[in-house]
Amino acid sequence: MTVLTKRELKKRQNEAVALFRRAGIVVTKAERLQIEAADFGLGQYEQTGLGVLVYVNTERCCAKELAMLPRQTCPEHRHPPISRANPGKEETFRCRWGTVYLYVPGKKAARPRARPPKGCEKWYTVWHETVLRPGDQYTLMPDTLHWFQAGHRGAVVSEFSTRSLDEKDIFTDPEIARITKVVG
Amino acid sequence: MTVLTKRELKKRQNEAVALFRRAGIVVTKAERLQIEAADFGLGQYEQTGLGVLVYVNTERCCAKELAMLPRQTCPEHRHPPISRANPGKEETFRCRWGTVYLYVPGKKAARPRARPPKGCEKWYTVWHETVLRPGDQYTLMPDTLHWFQAGHRGAVVSEFSTRSLDEKDIFTDPEIARITKVVG
Numbered sequence: 001m002t003v004l005t006k007r008e009l010k011k012r013q014n015e016a017v018a019l020f021r022r023a024g025i026v027v028t029k030a031e032r033l034q035i036e037a038a039d040f041g042l043g044q045y046e047q048t049g050l051g052v053l054v055y056v057n058t059e060r061c062c063a064k065e066l067a068m069l070p071r072q073t074c075p076e077h078r079h080p081p082i083s084r085a086n087p088g089k090e091e092t093f094r095c096r097w098g099t100v101y102l103y104v105p106g107k108k109a110a111r112p113r114a115r116p117p118k119g120c121e122k123w124y125t126v127w128h129e130t131v132l133r134p135g136d137q138y139t140l141m142p143d144t145l146h147w148f149q150a151g152h153r154g155a156v157v158s159e160f161s162t163r164s165l166d167e168k169d170i171f172t173d174p175e176i177a178r179i180t181k182v183v184g
Numbered sequence: 185m186t187v188l189t190k191r192e193l194k195k196r197q198n199e200a201v202a203l204f205r206r207a208g209i210v211v212t213k214a215e216r217l218q219i220e221a222a223d224f225g226l227g228q229y230e231q232t233g234l235g236v237l238v239y240v241n242t243e244r245c246c247a248k249e250l251a252m253l254p255r256q257t258c259p260e261h262r263h264p265p266i267s268r269a270n271p272g273k274e275e276t277f278r279c280r281w282g283t284v285y286l287y288v289p290g291k292k293a294a295r296p297r298a299r300p301p302k303g304c305e306k307w308y309t310v311w312h313e314t315v316l317r318p319g320d321q322y323t324l325m326p327d328t329l330h331w332f333q334a335g336h337r338g339a340v341v342s343e344f345s346t347r348s349l350d351e352k353d354i355f356t357d358p359e360i361a362r363i364t365k366v367v368g
Contacts (some may be wrong), residue, residue, distance in 0.1 A: 024208015026318035028279065056276045056323055056344055061245045063276065092240045092247065096210065134210035139240055160240055160247035160344060173267035 001045040002179045012037035016051030016067035021157035023097035023134075025065060026052065035067075040075055041177030047117045049073050054164070062089075062164040065176040068100070068150035073117050076124050076147035076172040077101075082165060088142030091161035095132035099151030102130045102138055114149035123173035132157070145172070186227040189363045196221035200235030200251035207318075207340035209249060211237065211265070214246070217365035219251075224259055225361030231301045234258050238348070248275075250341040252334035254282070257301050260287075260308050260331035260356040261349040266349060272283035272326030275345035279316035283335030286314045287321055307357035 004012075013035040020027050027035075036052040039045040048166035051067030070072075093102065101114040106128025112129065117125035126145045130138050142144055148157075188196075197219040206209050211219075220236040224227040235251035239341045252258075263273035277286065284299040290312030297315065300308035314322050324330055332341075 014342065024280075028319040054225075055278060055321060058274060058323070060346045061276075061344060063247065063278075063342075068222075089242055090242060094239060094311065096208075098352055135212040139238060139242070158247075160245060162244045 002039055002041050002177075003183045004037060004039065004045075005183060009037050009120060009182050012045065012049075012051060013111065015069065016053065019051070019067040019069075019097070019154055019156050020053075020065060025096065025156065026140060027065075027119055040171070042075075042120075042175065044117070047075050048075050048120070059124050059163055062159075062161045062182055064159040064161075064164070065096075066155075066159055068098070068155040068157065070152050071150060072154070073114070074116075074147060075120070075148040075176060076126065076145055077169045077176075078143050079143045079165075080143055080168065080170050082168060086163070089162050089164060090142050091159055092137055092139040092159040093132065093148070094137035094160070095134055096156040096158055098153050098155030100132040100148050100155045100157055101151070102132055102146065102148040103138065104128050104130070104146045112150075116147075123171075125172060144183045186223055186225050186361075187367045188221060188223065188249045189367060192229075193221055193366050196229065196233075196235060198357075199253065200237065201341050202239075203235070203251040203253075203281070203338055204249060209280065209340065211249075218325055224355070226259075226304075226359065228301070230256060232257050232259050232304070241348050243347055246343075246345045248343040248345075248348070249280075250277075250317045250339075250343060252282070252341065252350040253337050253338040255334060256338070257298070257333040258331060259304070259360060260329055261302075261353045261360075262327050263349075264327055264352065266352060268317065270347070273346050273348060274324065274326050275343055276321055277332070278321035278342040278344070279317065279318055280340040280342055281318055281360055282337050282339030284316040284332050284339045284341055285332065285335070286330055286332040288312050288314070288324065288330045296337075300331075304357060307355075309356060
């Protein structure tokens with residue numbers, strides 16, 4: 001687990017709010033302080049990270065706004081079955097601003113537009129590419145491996161899903177820990 | 185059930201897209217044609233109606249964008265239990281642009297900011313008021329009576345919910361039919 005100072009967190013929250021603003025998304029003052037700067041335990045937020053604002057996450061459904069810096073990557077993972085009643089998280093990504101390259105199982109793109117973060121190439125195993133531009137969306141069924149990267153200007157993505165249980169996510173890279181600790 | 189001509193539908197779709205644009209929301213050409221102009225069977229869309237774009241509606245979750253004309257009302261209704269496994273639709277409304285006055289059971293507002301559509305006053309029975317401005321949101325548990333009205337400029341509202349089964353909704357006004365037929 002990596003740690004983040006309060007000052008760093010504030011910087012990341014401000015960056016996320018600036019991206020949301022470009023997408024026309026209004027965030028309250030209280031929400032600004034709730035934005036999570038997820039670095040997936042790798043300590044290289046600009047390379048592998050995600051600004052996350054959870055709007056709602058109940059037993060049954062969840063909505064989030066994701067802010068991505070230029071070329072920032074959300075690393076490969078899947079949402080496994082949780083119980084008999086819960087086959088795992090199903091999610092839809094809708095691009096609001098910028099460009100997102102999304103990868104899922106299937107035919108490998110001949111020339112993928114995204115590159116895995118340096119040194120982590122072997123933890124990226126699915127290469128069927130979908131390019132999402134504003135207004136484009138993609139629905140992922142539970143337990144589907146996926147990863148995504150923002151284009152050169154960054155991106156804002158809305159996520160609509162069933163309940164989010166981040167701590168249950170399974171990442172291809174065993175070094176990854178989903179929960180970032182904030183200190184200081 | 186009221187009917188809507190294709191020309192009227194197109195006009196309503198264009199109005200909705202113009203509202204979405206004000207909220208910074210990008211809609212694809214294909215989605216533009218999927219926007220529903222719900223008049224709730226009353227044939228007075230500008231008074232009682234809703235422009236609805238369904239982004240996704242699976243067995244488990246749903247996301248929509250709602251476009252409301254100035255002072256337009258979504259009439260009082262609730263989402264009843266559907267089965268043992270489905271206690272009814274749970275939904276979160278998030279205001280993206282404009283103002284929305286939302287009414288649910290509870291202490292009646294001393295001076296409600298919205299007025300029910302003329303002639304329909306008796307079908308509006310819950311009066312606990314919440315004012316939603318951009319960035320504000322409200323989560324409704326299943327089977328809760330509610331209605332809402334846009335402010336004088338109109339409104340754009342994102343709805344995040346469990347599966348949407350509009351035909352199961354129960355409206356206080358028995359004249360209301362949720363499904364609008366398009367002809368011509």
